[in-house]
Every structure is written in C-alpha cells, then in structure tokens.
Amino acid sequence: MKSKVDTLVGEKPVATVTYQVRSWRLFNRFGPAIMLMAVVAGMSIAHPDFLTISNLMTIGLQAAVRALLAIGEVLVIISGGIDLSVGTAMSLSMVTMGLYVINSHGSLEIGMLIAIATGVLVGLVNGTLVAFLGLPPFIITLGMLGIAQGLALTLSSGFSMYGFPKEFDFLGGGQIFGIPVPIVILGVVALVASFIFRETRLGRYAYAIGGGEEAARRAGIPVRRFKVAIYAFCGGLVGISSIVLSSRINSAHPGIGIGYELDAIAAVVIGGASLMGGRGNVSGAIIGALTMAAIRFGLNVMAVTPFIQQIVIGVILIIAVYLDRLRILQEAKLDRLRAR
Amino acid sequence: MNPVIEIKGVKKSFGAVAALKGVDLDFYCGEVLAIVGDNGAGKSTLIKVLSGVYTIDEGSILIDGHPVSIKSPKDAKRFGIETVYQDLALCDNLDISSNVFLGREITKMIIPGLLKVFDHNAMRERTRAVLNDLRISSLETLTSQVHHLSGGQRQSVAVAKSVCFDARVIIMDEPTAALGVTQTRLVLDLARRLSERGCCVIYISHIMRDVLETADRIAVMKSGQVVGLRKAAETDSDELVFMMISGENRKSRQ
Numbered sequence: 386m387k388s389k390v391d392t393l394v395g396e397k398p399v400a401t402v403t404y405q406v407r408s409w410r411l412f413n414r415f416g417p418a419i420m421l422m423a424v425v426a427g428m429s430i431a432h433p434d435f436l437t438i439s440n441l442m443t444i445g446l447q448a449a450v451r452a453l454l455a456i457g458e459v460l461v462i463i464s465g466g467i468d469l470s471v472g473t474a475m476s477l478s479m480v481t482m483g484l485y486v487i488n489s490h491g492s493l494e495i496g497m498l499i500a501i502a503t504g505v506l507v508g509l510v511n512g513t514l515v516a517f518l519g520l521p522p523f524i525i526t527l528g529m530l531g532i533a534q535g536l537a538l539t540l541s542s543g544f545s546m547y548g549f550p551k552e553f554d555f556l557g558g559g560q561i562f563g564i565p566v567p568i569v570i571l572g573v574v575a576l577v578a579s580f581i582f583r584e585t586r587l588g589r590y591a592y593a594i595g596g597g598e599e600a601a602r603r604a605g606i607p608v609r610r611f612k613v614a615i616y617a618f619c620g621g622l623v624g625i626s627s628i629v630l631s632s633r634i635n636s637a638h639p640g641i642g643i644g645y646e647l648d649a650i651a652a653v654v655i656g657g658a659s660l661m662g663g664r665g666n667v668s669g670a671i672i673g674a675l676t677m678a679a680i681r682f683g684l685n686v687m688a689v690t691p692f693i694q695q696i697v698i699g700v701i702l703i704i705a706v707y708l709d710r711l712r713i714l715q716e717a718k719l720d721r722l723r724a725r
Numbered sequence: 726m727n728p729v730i731e732i733k734g735v736k737k738s739f740g741a742v743a744a745l746k747g748v749d750l751d752f753y754c755g756e757v758l759a760i761v762g763d764n765g766a767g768k769s770t771l772i773k774v775l776s777g778v779y780t781i782d783e784g785s786i787l788i789d790g791h792p793v794s795i796k797s798p799k800d801a802k803r804f805g806i807e808t809v810y811q812d813l814a815l816c817d818n819l820d821i822s823s824n825v826f827l828g829r830e831i832t833k834m835i836i837p838g839l840l841k842v843f844d845h846n847a848m849r850e851r852t853r854a855v856l857n858d859l860r861i862s863s864l865e866t867l868t869s870q871v872h873h874l875s876g877g878q879r880q881s882v883a884v885a886k887s888v889c890f891d892a893r894v895i896i897m898d899e900p901t902a903a904l905g906v907t908q909t910r911l912v913l914d915l916a917r918r919l920s921e922r923g924c925c926v927i928y929i930s931h932i933m934r935d936v937l938e939t940a941d942r943i944a945v946m947k948s949g950q951v952v953g954l955r956k957a958a959e960t961d962s963d964e965l966v967f968m969m970i971s972g973e974n975r976k977s978r979q
Contacts (some may be wrong), residue, residue: 584842586830589819593827596818603810604828604886605799663818 416708417657417672424676424701428683435683442565448671448678449567450630454649455656455670456578457622460588462653464615465595465662466515466522470507470529471623472645476638477537478503478627483546483637486553493550500631501624507533508620512613530646537639546637557632567629571671574625579667581618591615595662651698652677655705659713676701727790729754729893729925730775730806735784737770744770746949747784754893757916757926759936759957762946763969768929771946772896775927776808777801807887808896814883817872822852824871825886855885858922859915877908884915888924895919896927901935913939933962947972 429436454471461468478500486496507529514525559566582588590611593601602608626645631637656673658665677698684694728751737745745767752758760768773779775786777798785792788804795801801808815824826848833844849867859881871879880900887895897916901909916939920926930936936943937957945953945968953974955964968974 580842589823589827589830589843592818593816593823596816600814600816601827603798603808603814605802606828663816 416712417655417669417676417705420655420705421672421676421679424679424683428679428686432683432686435686440682440686442568444675444678444682445568445571446565447682448674449565449571450626450633451645451648451652451677452571452671452674453574453622453626453629454645455652455674456574456667457619457626458646458649459653459656459658459665459667459670460578460582460591460615461522461619462650462658462660463595463662463665464591464612465598466612466615467526467650467660468508468511468616468619469523469526469646469650470511470533471619471626471649472642472647473530473534473537474504474507474620474623474642475627475630475645476640476642477507477533477540478624479631479637479641480537480541480546480639482627482631483549484540486550487546487548487637493553497628500627501621504620504622504624504627505617506620507623508617509613511620512616515616516609516612530643534640534643537642541637541639543639545639547635549631549635549637553632554635555632557629557635567633570625570629574622575667575671578622582667587611587614587618592663595664597663648674648677651702654709655702657709659709726753726755728752728787729789731787731790732771732775733785733787735771735774735786736782737774737779738782744949745774745781748946748949748951750944750951750954752894752925752927754925755920755923756941757920757928757939759928759930759940759943760946761930761933761936761943761965761969765948766946766969767949768946769898770949772808772898772927772929775801775806775894776896777806802890805891805893806896807890807892807894808898809880809883809887809900811899811902814886815871815879818870820870821867821874821882821885822849824882825852825855825889827886829890851889852885855889856881859885859888859918875908876904877911880904880908880912881915884912884919888919892924894925894927896929898929899931900928901930901932909935933965936965937962945969 425436434440454475458468458471481503482496482500485491485499486493511522511526511529514520515522518525556566556570561569582591590601590606590608593604593606594608594611594615598608627642630641634641652673653665653670654660654673655676656665656669656671658669680697680701681694684697689697730752732748732750735745735748736743748767748771750771760771762768770779774781775795777795777800780794780796786795787793793804795804795806798808816827819827822845831844831847831851832841833847834841852867871882874882883900884895884897897912900912900916904912913935916926916928920941928936928940937960940957943955943957943960943965944951945955945965947969950972952972953968
C-alpha cells in the first residue's frame with residue numbers, strides 16, 4: 386500500500402523513516418489516551434476493585450467541571466494564549482448567578498444565563514486586552530484572576546450563598562438513563578466544541594493564529610477580532626462550568642474556583658496541547674481531565690493522602706510534557722531527514 | 726497590449742528617508758518582470774506598495790487603466806494582486822489545503838440559513854486542481870501538515886495559495902532566498918509557468934543567474950528609482966550589476 390507518508394518522502398525508499406514517522410504520529414494522536422489507559426490499568430492492578438462502572442462514573446463526575454474548563458482553555462492555548470482567570474471567573478459567574486437567583490429570587494433559567502454571560506464578559510475583557518493592548522496573555526489573565534476573585538468576594542461579601550431551588554440539584558446530582566447529568570452535559574458540550582474546532586472559522590483560525598500569527602494576518606484573517614472571540618468562547622465554558630459546579634455543591638461559593646485554572650491547564654497539557662500554541666484538541670483536554678481525576682480517585686481508594694496526591698499529579702504533568710517534547714524533537718528530526 | 730498595472734511617479738517616504746523617489750513602471754500580463762537592486766534600493770518598498778502593506782505618498786497606480794488606491798492587503802487581493810512571501814507565509818500546523826484556503830475558506834450550508842460549515846472536499850479538490858495545473862507533483866497528499874514539507878514544497882504551497890483565487894498579478898518576494906538548488910529550480914519553473922498562463926509575475930531577487938533565465942524583462946532599482954529596464958535576452962549580469970551599483974543607465978556594452 387502506498388501510504389500518504391511514502392508519497393511525501395518521494396523518490397527515496399525510506400521505509401524506516403516512514404515507519405518511525407507513523408509510530409510517532411500514532412503516539413501523537415493517541416498518546417494521551419494511552420496514558421489514561423495506563424493509569425486505569427495501573428490502578429486496577431494495584432486495587433482489583435478499582436475498575437467498576439460506578440467508579441468510572443465517579444471519575445467522570447469528578448472530572449466533568451475541570452474538563453469543561455479545559456475545553457475552553459484548550460482553544461485559548463491552541464491560539465498561542467493562556468487564560469489564568471478561568472478558576473476565579475468561575476467563582477464570579479457562580480456568585481452573579483447566586484445573587485440573582487437566591488438574593489433577588491429571580492428565575493433559575495435567567496440566573497444560568499447570567500452565569501454564562503458573566504463568563505463571556507470576563508472572556509471578552511481578557512480577549513480585548515490581549516488583542517488590543519498587545520500585552521502577554523499571561524499577564525492580562527493573571528491580573529484578571531485577581532480582579533475576578535476580588536469581585537466575587539466583594540459581591541458575595543465573602544460568604545457562600547445557599548438556597549438554590551430544588552430543581553437546580555438535577556444539573557449536578559441528577560441522572561439521565563443512569564448517567565450523571567454533568568457527564569451528559571460534558572458530552573454534549575464536547576460534541577459542539579469539536580464541531581466548532583473543526584468546522585468553523587473560530588476553531589480553524591485559532592489553530593492558524595497559534596501556528597503562525599503573521600501568516601494568519603497576511604492571509605487576511607482579522608486576528609484581533611478572533612482573539613477576542615477565542616477568549617469569549619473560553620468564558621462561555623467558564624459560565625457553563627460554574628453552573629455545574631454550583632449545582633454539585635448546591636451553593637455559590639466565592640472562593641471555590643481558585644486552583645481550577647491550573648488543573649484546567651494541566652489537563653490541556655496532559656491532553657497533548659502545546660503551550661507554544663498551534664496544537665491541541667477537545668478530546669485531549671477531556672482525556673487530560675479524566676487522567677487527573679482517575680489518579681486522584683485511585684489514590685483516594687488506596688488511602689493515599691491528598692498531600693501525596695499533589696506530588697503524583699505534579700510528576701504525571703512533568704512526564705506528560707517531557708514525552709511531548711521527545712515527540713516534537715523526534716518529529717523535527719524526521720522532517721529534516723525527509724526534507725533532504 | 727495594455728499594461729495590467731501602471732505606476733506613475735510613485736513616491737514613498739518614511740520620515741526623512743525617501744524610499745521611493747518617483748517610480749514609473751508598467752507591468753504586463755504574461756510576462757515575468759524581475760526587479761533587482763542592492764539592499765535599500767527600494768524594491769521591497771515598491772512591492773509592499775503594490776501588495777497593500779504601505780500606502781503611497783504621491784503618484785498614482787492604475788489597474789487596467791483605472792486609477793486605484795490600495796490601502797490594505799485585502800484591497801490588493803481584491804484587485805487580483807497576490808504576494809508570495811519568502812517566509813512567514815504559511816501556518817505550519819495546518820494541512821496544505823487549509824493553508825491554501827486560509828482566510829477564504831469554502832463553506833456550505835448544512836441547515837439552510839442557519840449553519841454553515843467548511844466544505845473540506847471542495848477545498849481539497851480545488852487545491853489538487855491548482856497543484857496539478859501548476860504541475861506541482863511532489864505534493865500528493867493534501868492532508869499533511871505544512872511543517873512536514875521541504876522548503877521548495879512550502880514555496881509551492883505558498884504559490885498555490887496565491888493562484889487559487891484567479892490572481893492576475895503575483896508578486897514573488899525573494900522566493901528562493903532560503904532554498905537549495907533543486908528547490909529553487911521548482912520555484913523558477915513555477916514563475917515561468919504562471920506567466921505562461923497569463924499572469925503577470927513580479928519577481929524580486931538578488932540572484933542574477935535566476936533572474937536572467939526566468940524573467941522577460943528586468944528593472945534595475947537604485948536609491949528609490951528605476952535606473953534601467955532591459956529585456957533579459959539583451960543583457961547580462963555584468964551590465965545589471967553595473968547599473969545596480971552605479972545607478973547609470975548604460976546604453977550598451979560597447
């Protein structure tokens with residue numbers, strides 16, 4: 386069979402190179418999934434009761450909020466940016482929803498729209514500042530991390546808000562055909578997001594901007610406008626995450642989000658995205674979040690303390706990035722070989 | 726035959742530096758016009774004026790005899806002027822047809838009036854047609870990411886990107902600066918073939934040998950002016966270099 390790679394290699398019979406390219410491509414594509422399976426397999430060996438449907442559901446449930454955040458974060462990272470404010474912006478979204486639904490006795494539906502609108506608004510501000518001030522996204526969104534946290538605490542006076550209507554519990558705690566609702570929401574969002582990433586300008590141009598901003602500009606893409614849209618998309622997912630998390634804890638907590646941004650970024654990176662931009666996808670982001678949740682859950686089952694868990698997650702993150710670096714170096718080497 | 730582009734008395738200054746001091750030049754369809762000149766002679770400024778990166782201070786640009794103003798790269802593209810840059814022209818992480826159609830994707834409605842999506846097949850077919858047309862056969866797969874390609878192949882994609890949209894004028898800015906011998910060959914052949922298809926190719930280069938064998942006419946620039954215009958068949962590199970350096974329009978080599 387004449388494969389794609391063979392034809393590109395051209396006249397030289399370089400079967401070994403082709404083989405290596407193929408295996409690295411496979412690794413590139415399925416690496417994160419293999420890592421997740423390795424983690425699950427490892428946990429199952431260490432603890433034979435680990436692999437049950439209900440345990441897997443629990444892992445999915447615990448991963449859902451971080452996975453939703455990671456889907457937003459990955460688009461930003463693909464475009465060569467980063468959003469450090471997703472965690473505290475999630476708190477802020479939760480608080481604005483709580484203020485409307487609990488304190489003002491507003492309707493739940495509008496409250497949820499307010500949560501999403503708050504997230505989008507934070508994203509719009511991030512995107513506008515990144516696109517038009519020309520400052521590094523790291524700095525802008527680090528500032529926004531503090532601003533959103535401060536706003537959330539100010540608006541809530543620092544207290545958790547309780548008293549959402551009963552039906553709100555369904556989003557975080559209900560089941561549809563035996564599947565926890567947050568997992569269903571994650572599934573639906575993942576499908577829509579995959580579609581956006583592949584089939585729409587927003588997704589395509591995020592990849593283009595991350596892969597070569599100047600080339601994108603010269604191709605006539607309004608780079609600034611799309612940067613704003615990319616951060617706004619991330620903000621929208623922050624809003625959705627805040628609704629799910631708020632329902633899960635049955636309250637609006639102004640301090641709960643801090644730390645989630647690092648988990649989201651870690652999930653994206655474990656999922657195969659590059660912090661240099663240009664690479665990443667929805668399934669990777671979700672797999673990254675699942676991997677982290679599986680590790681946490683497994684270590685819990687084995688009664689490993691949360692302190693040690695932090696260390697394990699940190700090690701996994703570094704290993705993931707190192708494997709990715711190996712892959713990039715290897716691919717660059719092969720490209721040079723074939724370019725001759 | 727009427728020129729596709731005429732530029733008349735075009736001046737452009739950056740502060741106190743006059744980069745173009747009144748340039749007159751006509752461009753015709755079906756020919757390769759090379760522009761040569763030392764660094765700082767104004768050739769880059771001249772093509773950036775045409776590709777919409779800079780706007781002119783004085784003078785006029787006529788397309789098909791009508792005066793136009795080119796204010797942005799988008800304007801230039803609308804007039805059928807495409808530029809092949811020597812670098813930073815492609816997004817490495819996208820595949821070939823995505824790069825070719827970047828910014829001008831073909832879409833199709835899947836829910837009428839509501840939902841438009843990319844028409845990947847149409848874009849791939851069109852890309853394949855253009856590559857075949859240009860006889861770029863070294864790119865048989867359109868789904869490989871551009872960073873897997875060699876320098877010459879990348880230039881081919883950049884060229885395909887510009888001809889895919891019925892460009893009439895194609896500016897190639899030192900397209901072979903970063904290329905090896907065989908790959909340079911590929912790009913030079915492409916330039917010839919584009920002009921045979923009826924395009925006007927504006928070819929910027931330092932390399933006299935490439936210019937002499939590829940171009941129909943050669944404009945020599947020095948200090949912001951066109952100091953000489955020759956038919957490639959009637960000149961040689963000694964004369965061109967002499968004009969580039971001295972700025973004199975030496976009539977013949979007697």
